[in-house]
Every structure is written in structure tokens, then in C-alpha cells.
Amino acid sequence: MSVHSQSTAPYAAAAAPEFPRHVVTAVLVSHDGARWLPDVLAGLLGQERPVQDVVAADTGSADDSARLVTEALGAERVLHLARRTSFGTAVDEAVRTVGELTPDDLPYLKRPSGWDPVTRSWRDDAYDLPELPHGEPVQWLWLLHDDCAPEPDALAEMLRVVDTDHHAAIVGPKLRGWYDRRQLLEVGVSIANSGRRWTGLDRREQDQGQHDQVRTVLSVSSAGMLIRRDVWEELGGFDRRLPLMRDDVDLCWRAHAAGHRVLVAPDAILRHAEASARERRPIDCAGRFVASPHRVDKAGAVYTMLVNARGKMLPWVLLRLVLGTLLRTLAYLVGKVPGQALDEVAGLFGTLLRPGRIFAARRRRGSGVVDPAELRGLFPPPGATVRATFEQVAGNFGSGSDADSGGSRHGAVESGPGGDDADFLEIEQFARLKRIGRKPGPVLFAVLLLVSLVACRDLLGGGALAGGALLPAPADVSDLWGRYADGWHPIGTGGTQTAPPYLAVLSALSALFLGSTGFALTLLLVCSVPLAGLTAYFVSRPLLESRLLRAWASIAYAFLPAATGALATGRLGTAVLAILLPLIARAAVSAYGIRHGGYARGSWRATWAYTLLLTLTMAFTPVVWPLAVVLGIGVLALRRDEITAYGLRFLATIGTPLLVLAPWSVSLLGNPSSFLKEAGLEFGTGTASALDLLGISPGGPKAAGGLLLLGIVLAALAALMRGERRFAVRAAWVVALVALVFAGLTNGSGWAGPATLVYGIALIVAALVGADGARVRVAELSFGWRQPVAALIALAAVLAPALAAAGWMIGGAAGPLERRDPVQVPAFVAEESSTRDQPRTLVLDGTSPASVSYALVRGSGARLGDAELAESGGSNSHLDKVVANLVAGSGADQGSQLSGFAIRYVLVRDGAPREMSRVLDATPGLSRLSQLDGSALWRVDRQIARIMIVPPGAGSEQLPVGSQPVEAHSKIPAGGSGRVLRIADAADSGWQATLNGRALTGKTVDGWAQGFELPAEGGSLDLTYETPITHTAWIWAQAALGVVLLVLALPGRRREIDDDLPEESVTVPAEPVAGEGRRARRLRAAAQAEAAAEDDGEDGEQLPEEEGEYDPARQTTDPYAQQPDDGDPYAPQGETQDPYAPQGDDGRYASVPQQQQYGDWDAQQYRNADYAQYQGEQQPTAADPYQQGAAPVYDPYGYPQQQYDQGQGQYDQGQGQYDQNQGQYEQGLYNPYEQGAYDPQAQYDQQAPYDPQHPDENPAPVQNPWPTGNASRGESE
Template identity: 35%
Template sequence: MTVTAVLVSHDGERWLPRVLAGLARQTRRPDATWAVDTGSADASPALLRDAVGADRLLVEAPTTPYAAAVRAALDADAATTGADGDDWIWLLHDDSAPAPDALEALLAAAERYPDASLLTPKLREWPSLRRLLEIGVTVSGTAKRETGLERGEYDQGQHDRVREVLAGNTAGLLVRRRVLDEIGLDPALGVFAADLDLGWRAAHAGLRTLAVPAAVVFHAEAAHRGQRTGPWTARPRRAERTGQIRTVLANCSPAALPFVYLRLVLGTLLRALGFLLVRAPGDAWDEAAAALGVGLRPWRVVASRRRRRRTRTVSAREVRPLLPSLWLPYRRGWDSLGDLVSELWHLAREGLARRSQERSWAWGLVAGVALLAAAALAGRDLLAGALTGGVVAGGALLPAPADVGTWWSAIGQQPVAAWLLPAAAVATLLLGSPGLLVHLVLVLAVPLATFAALRFFRQLLGPGVAWWAALAYGLTLGVSGAVGSGQLGTLVAGIVLPLLGRSALGMLPFAAPEQRRRAVWRVAAWLALTTAFAPSAWLLAVLVTLVALGIGLRHGAVRAVLPVLVPVVMTPLLLLPWVGTRLETPGLLLLEAGLPTPYAGLDALEVLTGRVGDGAPAWWGLGIAVAALVVLLRADTRVYVAWCWAFGGLALVLAGVLTRVAVTVPGTGETLVPTPTYPLLVAQAALICAAALGGDGARRQITGASFGWRQPVAAVIVLGAVASPLAAAVWWVSGQATEDLRIDPRDPVPAYMTQISQAQDGYDVLVLHPVDESGVGWTVRRGAGVRLGLESAALATPYDTGTARAVVDLLTDGGPDAVGALVAQGVGYVYAAPPAPRRVVATLDATSGLAPASAPQRRAAAWQLEGAGTAERPHERVPELPWLLLGQGLAVVAVVVLAAPGRRSASTETETAR
């Protein structure tokens, strides 16, 4: 039998010498050898010319696909020697080196199995020579090439059995000429997946493909590993996935086409998400681009299916045994997930084993457990309330909704605050309970802030001083008054602040370039999260950025500090729905999470010690401030301490500016000055950092000097610095930090009113509550009332002066016109909370249009308005909100991917191994 070898090359100089040597050493030499070079820029044409002769070398354009190159060689061979359909064509790549007996083994199988039309050898990895790559291939319903081999499996003869397969790699494939003439390789598939398509179409034509393990070819997989240049291999993964997807869509049965198409779309999204999770954004983009490239050009798939119909003689059911199981991709995905979890578990065990041998880790574990126990003791009232189903509220903190669905619904429909999205995500993980999230933040604020600060200070200080600084910072958060006043935004921002600072350390000039690049995006992520809860954090970042740019301009290193602009610019994009819906009321951008906290004035001592509410006595924190001031005298750390003072001073400047800004709240019609809690907390953190930097290593200097006045003074300062957090700890553990919060499991409004208001329009409840002996306050409550997270939308809604006038008229004159006005505004009930003022009750009892209603609580009163339920509740929509959410989602994904460490590509790993 006659054999013609066809070798196609493109910039294959590094592999061709061994490939040509393998051809020359064949125990059964090909009868003719043709070489096709597709525009190589290296020495490949010269190597081929010397090996096969100038008359057997064809030179084609660089854009020539593999199928066209093979066809050119076959046409030239037919014109020279004549064509016989029973002749064999041996296809080779410029990176596939055959073993000396490869062709002989293939021809022996051809004689033994005369009904076979395609014979594929065993492919081993080059350069390892022992790892198996393929012994025949197939393709799954998710368009993934399947070899049936384990990753990195070594050849030990375990697969040495001739068997029928769907297809074989063209790197060593022996195929009858008539198959290539009548079926042929598809030029539209380029380099990748052409072999899969050829084998699949041959099977549909009733032809057999056999795997012959006795024949061995060593394959470098240059195109797959990204080691080959050229128009067909510029993005190897994208090209490979495009070819595989087109192959599956072109060859599957007509009945299965819709299912396969849907499966590929969903599978592509899941794989792209998986690549993002394992920090491979390039692979994720290639996966998505490949699917889009095929899906947006359905006419190409239709044309391919029409061409394949001409050669199909057997049904898809007969070919089905050559395809893998429907569940194979998912079983492999599950196995991969299991392997990943197992690997992470082993790494965690090894890390714990190493840490357990360190004395500092053991003491740290003990300290952590003690801190959590102290937090449970300090928040015992809150924990007891959580166990009994109580709702915590007070100060800036509103009662949390019953389930997280309320938050998710509001996010998609209303202009809510930016912090609600991350809070809803975390609450979903906490059994869908926003109330549990609130309780945990209030109780664990100090431990969480301490652990976060410990990660920051360990980068700068020794273990002892780092623990002091972390505890001082965490306890400052507990005694500042933020817990008792329900300032959820300040608490969360305070927990995140050390993490933001730790990421910012990675942006310093001495860090590695890759570390600095990731640090920039991590700072952007942390800054956006902090800004969502405490918007003044972004203003402080702007000030720091301006200072950094000024320093860079002064020293002629502007380009070195330009990356600091990225977090400042990205933060509004990451909070796009909140920013976009507040453009008409920009003053609301300054309000932290929860109800607005008006600035009541702070003295210098409270500012210096970070007291933002009714917390521990301010003078208890003087020890830290004095220590931060005295350490300026130490010459070797003075520069770093001065930077801390400068940063704290910048925060205090911002706090002073914010106290001069008045914000008009549309929902209440009031104008107030919000308390600058976050800048004051940052200033206190800067003082703690200054004291810690100046105190680290000071013991060695003082004890090494001769005894004098320095030692007693240092002892007093250290005693004061230690006494401040110690006193704070005692105050915090005593439970005084949470005593201003109220925990009430009961709803003051009767349940039937709440249920009717939730179910029907026009049954809002006008709630009257006593303010003092002569005054009455009022609110209009819809459904369960304004809950935590929804107050931001209510505050952005313009104040209804019509309802206010109607309420005043009702309480003063008791006229029927006031009742009609309230009905028109959607009010259906009036409820006077206990103790209901007698004067008010008497006035409303005498008002026509009000009918007495049930008031279960003692000393309460209730009325129903005649005509209730006739007003339709306005359902305001923000038409641009879905687009803003989409933009935010894309920005979040981009920042998370860029902030995560990169993953080395397979080609890089291969080159490193070599």
C-alpha cells in the first residue's frame, strides 16, 4: 500500500529538526513526503527544503488554514504521482515527532483491520516523552475535548488496546485519501478542532476510526500551549473553544440542537465565572468571547450543518456510543471541586500545624478567645434580645426587617443607600436574617476591628506592640459611643479601616510591581466598601490623593504616584446606583448608614480621643494621645510618627470642614449638620499608629542607656498608654456601650393594621405618639414602617407638606376636611400610642369621618377613616436603576478580578519546567 506523508509547518524551527529526523528513521518510510510551509519567518523553509527537496515544498500565505495547506499538498501529489482513493495519507505537524516504528505500526493495524479508514497513534507529551496526551479523542456535550486520560498520566501500557474512537489528532493521523477527498478537513476550523470534526463526520459517513497504541508520536502541542505565533493561534484558548463549539453545533443531531445550544450558553457562563473565581480573567474572557463569536453568527452553523448533511449516511444514534456520557463534564467538575477543597483542607491543616508550634500563635489564640468572650459579656443584653426575637433600635439605628428579601427588593426598585447591597449579601449568608447581621456587628465590632488592626500592625511592628495597638484601636471603636448611638456605618467602616490601610501599604514604592498593581485594586475595593457605609471616607481619600500628587510633583515622580488616582476614580463606579440616584440631592451623599445623626458639638478632648457619641469619659484616652506626642522626640522613628500625625491632622481638617456643611434632608424637610464620626475615628487610629511606631523598640534604647530622667518619664508614659485601653476594656465589658439601645420584640402598632396596610393601598397608619405633657409627634407608617436600610429611600423622597397640614388640622380643629385630605394621601387608620393624650383622644372621638377601631394596648386609642382604601399608593420607579446596577456589577467584577493574584498560564509553566 502507498503512503504519502504531509507535513505542515509554521515557524517550527525549534521542533523541525527532531521531526524530520524521526521521519528519516522510520522503519517503514513513506513513499512520498510533501511539506507545506505557511509563511514562516524563521528557518523552517530552509530545513524543509533540505529534507524533502525544493520540488516537494509548497509555500503558502500565513493566513492559510491547516485544511487548505493539506489540500494543497494532496492536489500537488495527485498531479505528480496520480491519486488512488485507497492510498494512505500520513498527516504530521511540525511539532509532532514520530517514533521510528510509528508508521509501521499504523500500517500493520491497517492490514489487520481493513474496514478502518482513519488510524490514530498514541500521543505522548514532548519533551517529557512519558506522559500521555491522547489515544483517540471525543467531545462532550459542553464542547470539551475528552481524552479519557487523567491529567499528567504516565504511559505504563495501561491503554495499549486497539479500540474504536470518534476521532484522532492530525498530529500523526493515518487516513485514506478518499476520506480527505470526499469528507475533508473544514477550513473554517483553522488549527483547532479540525480533527474532531473530521472524525465525527467520518463516523456519520459509516467509517471507522481506530486508536493504535503501538504507534507512538511525541507532540509538543505548541499551538495549544501558546508557543506558536500566527493569525490562527493569536488567542489559542479562544480559537480552540470556538472550534470545539462550532464542531458540536455543526454535528449534533437536529433534535438535540436546541438543548445543546442552551447547554453551551449556560456552561460558558459557569466556566467563565469559574475562571474568574480561580483568578484567570484572560481565560474567562476567551471562554465568553468564543461562545459569543459562534452564537452571534448562527448562519455559519446552519451552513456547516448543510454541508455535513451531504455525507451523512448513518443516524446520530449509531454514532452516540463514541461520544462521552451526558454527565461526564459535571462529574469531572465535581471531582475538580472536591480536589480543590481537599487541597485547601490540607493546606489549612499544614498551616495550623506550623502555627501550633509557634508560641506567639498559641498566645494569640488565647487572646482571641478571651476577646470573643469579653464581647459576649459586653453585648449580653443584645445577645439575650436576639435569642428572644427582639428587635434592636436606637439612635441612628432603625429596626431591621424580618427577612433579607425586603432588602433585595428595595435594591432593585428604590434609590437606597450603597451599603445595603453588601449588607444584603452578608445577611443572605446569615440565614437571610438582617437582624442577626445587626446584632453581630454591634456585639463583634470590637473583636473584628481588633483582628483587622492586628493584620495591619503586624506589617509594621513587633508582636507585643502590635497587639497593644490592635487592642487600643478595637476598644476605641467600642468606647467611642458609636455602638450606643447605633451608628452602623461608623462601626463597619471602622472594621474595614485597618484592611484598607494594609492594602495601601502594598502601594508604597518599595513593593514589587505586581504587588503594587494588585494593591491598587484592593484599595479601590476596600475604599468603595468603606465609602458605602461612611461616605466621608472618599473625601478623605481625595485629600490624601491630592497630597500624594503634590509630593510626587515636587519630587518629579508624578508617574510613580498616579496609581493613587485609581481608587478615587473607581469608587463612584463601584457605587454607581447610589451616586446616580443622588445627583439631584448631593447633600445626602454625606450621610452615613442609618438615620442622620446631627452634630451636637464636641470639645477638644472628645475630638482628640475619638469620642463621637455618649461613650466612655474622654480623659480616659489621654494616655494614647500623650504617648503619640512624646514619641516625636525619638529621632530614629520621628519621620514615620510625623506622617501619622499629618494623616491624623488631615482627617481632623476634613472633620472641621464637614461641621460647616449643612445638609437638607428632603424626606423630613430639616436642615442639619451631620456628625463627622469617620474622620474622627481615623484621626484616633493615626494617633494609635504614631504611638505604636514610636514605642516599638524603645525599650531596648531606654534600658541600654545610663539611668536618668528618661526611664521614669518613659515608665509614666507607658503606664498611661496601657491604662487607656485597659480602662476602655473595663467600661466596654461592663455593658455600658449598648445600654442606650432598646430591644423591644413588640410592634407598637396593632398587627391587624400592619397586615391590612401591607396588603392593600390606602390603609397607611397615622401614628401619634406623645412627645411631652402637651406635645404630640406623628408619623405616617406604610406596612411595617420604615426599616433599616429603607430609610435612605424615604429620606430622599420629598417631604409631603399636604399630609403635614392635614394632620395639624385634624389635631387642632378635628374637621372633616382634614379626614378627606388624609384619605386622599392614602391614610386609613389613626393610632394613638400609649399613653394617648386625653385631649387628642377627645378631639378625634368628636371628629366626623373617624370611626373607633380596636386598640389592644392599654391607654392606646385607634380610629378608622371613612373612605379608606380609595387612594392608590404611588409606586415610584427609577427607570435608570437597572442600568446603574448593571454598570455597578461589571465594575465590581472587574475590580475583584484585578485585585486577585494572577494565575500562570500553562505555557509559562511549561517553559519554566524546561
């Protein structure tokens, strides 16, 4: 029968249901939902308060959805629409084809006739009743998805709410998970300004009644939404521009604006599978192709916000949407899910690029009758979405899953011992210490931090960290970044040399601490020892499980002489290497697939992590790059069978740092000796002896001698004698020997600290592997020389780091490094250097008159990075000649030569030869000013400025021009022709000058300085340095490469785990426990009993002796899986797989899932079964009679209601057979609410179906459950 066919069957009289005034029409939309429809239809047809009418719309389902709804509801009540029909369109079509039921269609709404069939007389009391005793009927639409199953009392609870609150126009239920029936999905929903769907629930939050309050909400889900029909028609239904998602939020938002109320009824419960959102089926209604749910949801969110936001809030909403989309796109890219990043962008611009639709929708909505301020409380509170975002990010990038940490997905958490377990509790006085011993990582870091703070007591306080190899850091992070990114560096006479890349890394770190460069330096230096120990502890986990040995190894590594010596001498590069070296070693091992037992397959993510760490470390200590090259070549030699795969990894690891750090890295290749240097000044080179290097000591201040750590070396040598795990020990020794060679090479020209760090960590790894289980192995040997020697080596190895830590803590960490004023010149000189003249200071130092060093200082002194910039820029030969003449004491006036370099002051450091001061005193044009802390200061007796106007005559007076450190914007007077604008900076093509907007011609002055030809006129002078576009482009490219490398190295976003799946039961066998206590004896007995049971099971399988006995071997997580030999007429004949499991070979969900075939069911067995009133929670394996093609339909209002009799209609629990002596219906008095009543305490007997031999006890098959008529015109008879 088609949906448009005419039926002449009369609608029988019916008893009044609960809440009779409310007439409910259920609208069910199906689309490839055959796997959920059995439960959905069972819930719909099994409502305690049935609906008055129902209509279904199937949108081109490719499975059995259309057949299921047709068999359950009748062909005349099913619409067949196109596959691309949206949910809102399907509901509109269904509502249009079904008419409103009037009192003529529902006789119980009218006044009774007054005829009493018992007394066969007329009763007069009926005449006093009004024509409509229950009041004017209220028409409702109950919208249902094909994946949401209502509980039996869901409709009754929602009608109870609307019957109490007459202003309610839309009511929604509480949504729970499909399988996890205690998991809350929604109890009302809202939307944030960023478009985020907001439920106010935590992930996997369990329903404990915490949200069971009827309240006003912004929106309820369209799954189970109960809406007044007049309100539906007033609002025009769902917006056709929202094909699937966010249509409910838009509809309810419009209802609020129109003055209606939207409530949530938490006592009404629906189970929702969220099939489209969880990608359990494709979305075909959002375009010509299958769409991603993320993109559909994003587009719906943007559209909903833009069309419903009030006028003055629209710009703010648009800005929030764009910025939020940008941030989420970046987050998805970092999480390595480019598909969702593309969905974010496509969803946003797919809506914004159609402004006509947005403006048309805003015109249709109008201004509304409700003040938007009244709805403010229905939106998420400020900051709530930010907190949820951080929690989501933490969860996405977390290393563990919730399932791992939280146990079973649906399982309960044991709150504590009870019953018998309480008898075995012990009161342990040292429980807290034992808990600390199980997780010593944080405690270890705290101890190391305390030791470090005590040792660095003189390095804490005011001032800047400086001394040794460290120069003071700039006060502002922008200044530090400028020293790296600027095209012109005002160091000495200026230049365009390449800045060291560690400045960029330090700038990024300082930005994390609100731009405090001093705090970033303090963190890297003062906390380098505890941070090194912490990283060493955590990366040692794969080596062995003993926390005690790992703690010893981390302490020994943290107090290596190279680490403490780097802190004392301000060697920033070695300090950073000490922190990152354990991470580098761990990443390298994973990248090359090296395991202690041999080889494994390396991962590309570990390769990129190794590359990122190597790049960061190379920026501070370049020596790690040649070390990585040599060791990588050795690994390739070992893995020559897979040379192609690991050759690519090697090239990526070695080539990427050179690319990212170019052109600085290219300069290292041109001068290989530069690889042996590190960040900062050259300080204390070649001080370690051969014994020091063998004893892991690079020498220098605060670096313990080599003899102290010989115990670690001996322990590493003893590890070579171990029979097992030889590969790990030998690999560690190969690394140690290579690093020792590099240490010897470095010791001649620089500090061997970085190489000795690698040497030391390799020896510690060898000793650590050798110590694992050493006590047991030594104890198994007969007593001899091995035991005393092993004890002495162990004692020396343990005492070495302890003594090093004690000596470092007592003596203090301060050495050349100290806290002091960063100003390196007298205060008034520093103040004067920042004026418009920009004067400079020549600082002289040396050990003898024949060996003099100098520095041209700008401002208050040199800062971090200036040493490398000055070295790479080279010296100025003209300035070398001026300084040589000045120190030599030629007797000539040196003022003119010094003024050419803008030198106003000459400072001689304390410790310089006395002859130098006597020469300067006798030099004409210099005036001695003062002597402070052994340093003497002279002033040049001339007009000094960085920019001067030089007239054409030789004897004419020069005119100073105000300027900044690089640029100048000043007024200059008119003068004669032939003037030259002279700048005391090196000549370069990037200098540009304009006078009144006209470009000036550049020239080189005095063979090195930049100059410009000035016309006779005066005006506004603008001097700038134009950074080459290639330099700026490469800085951006470096930043982009760094971000890409970071993204590749970070762990990917965790795959979204569907947390509403069938629970897999995992049986954990009992294990015997050593000990003689009562609890240990009990556990051993349980383990023995299980072992005996397994032995019996091997001889022969034990089957249940009685019907219905639980057999774990016969259970499955699939509620529709076949139970062997149990006679279940609803089990499919064959498949027992998880209905939500991937259907395709590629592990993804198929577009059309496999469905159980109704033709295989035993229809004859349940031919006359009818629907029983459901009084408990729905069971997934419950028999659903409507699924049978021959199942009769019923009329819920065709018979008078009778009270439920607890003594009738039940199954006999003992035999599992229906008791024919009880529950017999009188002939002609069929009660659909009594037959087959569900008893939650009774045992379901699958072998005892309804007796087909008594058809007279079952309802007639011609009964129809719904009033029939022409659905297209809404007629009924």
C-alpha cells in the same frame, strides 16, 4: 529534484519489520517549525519500527523548515504549498500525491522464493506458504506536526494496539510536554457541551502511569494520529472549514458516528510543543491576516458542536454555546483581557453568521450508524467543566503563581527527610502551636468571632435586628431594591425623592446570600468586630513583619469604642466603615505611592481600588469623602513635583464617587451638613466629651471611655521620638489630627464614630511603627527613666484592648439594638393595611404637648431606608396642619381631614404626654380601641381607602376603590358626570390612569393629592405610575459604572505562563544557622565551604580536568546552545538564548524566530554518520546526523535484520574513542540498527566522532531510505 520527478532506482529487498502486515505512510506538515524539526525528524527516522513511506508538506515556511525536511527526506518527497494552506488541506495534498505501497513494492510481504544462498539450493517449505504470508496489507497514515517528536517506540506501540484490535480505525499516542517530559498534555481528548476542549487532566499533571490504559476515547490529537487510509478516504479527511484547531475532534467524532473505533495507546509517547496554541508562532491559515489561537479554537469548537450534534440536541447545544460565550466574555472583561473577550464573541458569531456552511456540513455527515447514547460516556461528566472553570478562575485571579507555591516547574518535591537528615529530627511537642503562630490570621479571626458571638448573645435568634439608628430590613431583597430603584416611593404621602445608595449596596450583598436581607444585616453588624480585626491584620503586613505586633494592632482596632458602639446602637454605616477602613488606607497608600521610606510610583489599579472602596463607604458614611479630599490635597502638596500624574489620580478618586452616587451625592454638596450623617435614623448626637475624643471614644452606649485607651495615644506619641521611619509616623499623626478635627465638628450635630475610627487607626499605625524593634533600641540604652516609662506605656497599650474586649464581652453588645418583631403597629392593624383599601396609621410621639412628632405609616411599619426617604421628601404642610389641629383638641370632627390622607388608625406611642391621649379621647370621629405596652390606639369612624370616587355634591357618599401600594387595577361602577377619582398620594405628572383603555385627565385635589376626572360610564380602571425614562436610564448607568469600577479595581487575569519551557537551574547557597546543635554546625560548615570555593573561583576559574566533566558555568537551558570549546558539531555558532524566549524588542515572539544556521555546522565531521537505533529517551543535545547536508540516507529494508549485539557498536567509556577492534562489520553486511547503537550508560564524547578515514565501514552515500517514484501518481518501481 522536484517532488514530481521520476526516479528509476529499484526498491531493494528488505527483511520483514515488526507487524509486517501494517504499511505505514508518515505525513509530516511543517510551517515555520525549524526550531523543533531536528528532534521531530530524529524521532521519525529513528523509529524502532520504521515507516514504509514518508511524505512532507511545507506550507510556505519563512524559516529553514523546507530545507530541513528536504535534506532529511529528499526533495522528491516534499511538497511546497502556499503559506495560508491549512493543516487538513496539506495532509490531503500529501496523501493524494503519495500512492499506496503494494506487495510488489515491499517484497517482504510476499512469499519467499525458497532459494537458500548458503546451500545454493531450493527449499521446498516456502511453497507451502500462502502468496501473502503476513496477510492482506493494511494501509495506515501517520500524521505528524512539525512540533511533535515521537519516542523511538511510538509507532511500534500504536501498531501493537491495532494489531490486537482489528476494529481500531484511529489510534493516538500519549502527548507530553516538549521540555517537561513528564508533564501530560493529552491522553485522548473530548469536548464539552460548551465547546471546551476537555482532556480530563489537571494542569501540569505529571505522568506516573495513572492513565496507561488502552481505551476508547472520543478523539485523539492530530499530532501523532495513526488512521487507516481507507477510513481517511471514507470520511473525506479533515473538514476544510476547520483550518487548524478542533479538526481532530471533528474527524474522530465522525469516525465514531460511522461505526469505527478510536483508541488511545498510552505506551506510545510523543513530545508536543503546541506551538500554535502557545503562540510560539503565528497562525496564517485561518484568514487573510494572522489570527489569534483563542479565536481559531473558539470558532472551531462552535463549528464542531453545531455540525456534529444530533437534531434534537441542536437547540440545547446552541443555547449552551451562546450562554457560555456570554459568561466567558464577561469573565475576560473582568479579568482585563479584552482581546480574549473579543475572540470569544468573534469566534461565536463568525460561525453563526454562516449558517449555510453549518447546514451543508450537517447534510454531509448524515444521521450516522451509531446511536448517540452509545457515545455519551466519551464526553465530560456533568459538572466537570464547571469545576474546571472555577479552578481556572481561582488560578487566574490568584495572587500567587503556581511556580511560587509549587517550587520549580519541573523540579521534584521533597517528600521528607531521609538518610542523614533523619538524625537531626526533633520530636517537638508544641509543633502545632508553632504552626499556628506562623499563620495567626485565621486563628485571630476565630478568636474575635468567638468573643463577638459571646457579646452578641442577645442579638442572635428570631426576629429582626432593630433599634437605635437601625430600622428593620424588608423581608425580601426585591423590596429592598425597589426602595432604591423605583421612581415612586410610597413613604408618607409618597414622593419621587432620591433614595440613599447604600440600599443598592445592601441589596447586592443580600443577593449573594440568596436574597436574605436579615442575614446580610447580621453579617455586617454582629460580625463587624471580627471582620474589622481580620482586615486590619492582613493590610498591616507592609508595615512590619512581626506577627505579634500586627495581631495586637488588629485587636486594638477591632475593639475601638466606635466599633463596639456602632454595633450596640445599630449604626450600620460605622460598622461598614470599620470593616473597610483598613482596606481603604492600604489602597490609598498604594494609589499615591507612599512607602515608609518615602515615595514610590503609585499604580492605577490601586487608585481604582481606593476609589471603589471610597464609593462604597461614602454610600454608608458620607463623612469619608471630605476626609479623603483634605488628605488628598495634603498628598498633592507633598508630591507637587509630580502634580500632573497624581492630580489625575486625585480627581479620579474624588470625582468618581460623586458621579456613581449621583444625584444623591449632589444633594450632599447642596447641604454640606449632610456629610456628617450616616445611614439610618438620627440617634444619640453630641454625647462625647473632649477627653473622650482624645481617647478615641465617640461616646454613647457600649463605647468605652476615653481614659481606657490613653495607652494607645501615649504609644503613638512615643513613636514620634523614633529616629528612623519618621515619615510613616508623622504621616499617621497628620491623618489622626485631621480626623480629630472632623470628630469635633461632627460631635456637635451627630455621632463622631466614623471620624474617631479614622483617628484611632492612624494612632494605632503610629504606635505599631514605633513599637517595631523598640525592645532592642531600649535595651541598647543605659538604664534610666526611659525604660520604666516605655514599659508602662507598653503595658497600658496592651491592656487597653484586652480590658475593652473583656468588658464588652461581659456586658454584652446589645443596647438600643435588639432582636424583635419587625411589626411596629398592632397585628390586626398591620394585617388590615395590606387589604384592598390600603389604610394608613398616624403614629404620634413627643416629649411635651408643645413638641409633637408624627409619622404616616403604611403597612406594618417603617423599614430600612424609610427614614432617609421621609427626610429627603420633606413634610406635607397640609398634613402638618391636620396633626396640629388633632393634637390641639379643637373639638371639630377630624374624621374627614384624616380620611383625606387614608388614615384609619391613630397610634400614640408609650412615653407621649398623657394630655395627648385625653385630647384624642375627646375628639369627635375617633373611637378608642385598646392600649398595648403603653401605646394607645384610636380608629377613625369613616369609610377609609387610598383611592376614593368623590361625587360632585358636597354631601354625597364617597365610594372606595381597591388598589395596591402604588398601582390599581379594578372595576368601577357607572355614575353621574363630574366625578373625581381621588388618590391619597401627592400629585405628580407620572401618574397615569385609563378607563376602558381611554386616558383620564389628571388634576390636583385639595391642593396636594392626585386626582383624575371620571366620566359617567363605568368599566376597567388602570392606575399606574410611569417612571421617567431618565430615572430608569440612570439606574442602569449606575449599575454599569459600578461594574466598570469593580473591573478596574480587581486584579487583572494572570498572564498565561508557558509551563513547558526550559528549566532554569537556580543554585541556592547554603546559609549559616545560629545554634550549637549538630544540624546547625553542619550547615555552618557547608556555608564556609561554599565561601571558600567562591574565594578560590575569584583567583582563577577552574576548568574541568577531563573531557565530559560537568561544569555548571558551561551549561545552558537551550539544548541547541553553543558549548564553548567542546567540539559539538551541532551547536550553532553564536546564539545561546532560549529558543522560546521573545525574539523582538517588545518582548513578544517574532513571527519568524531566529534559527540556527545549518551552514555553520561541521558537516565534514559527520559526513558518513548514519542513524542509530534509539533505545532511550531523546536527549536535546544528541547528535542528529540527518541534519547534515552530506549525511547519507539509508534503506531500512534493504538488508536482513540482525540481532543487536550489546558488545558491539559501543563507545569506550574510558577514552571516549570508538573501539576499532570491536563492532567491525563484515564487508557488505551493513546493519543500520547496530551501527552507532545508543548506550544510555555511556558517556557521550563530543571529541570522538565517526572516523572519516574509514569510509568503507560506512554505508554508501547513494543509498536512499524511501522507495522512490512519481509521487504525484503514487508509482514505484
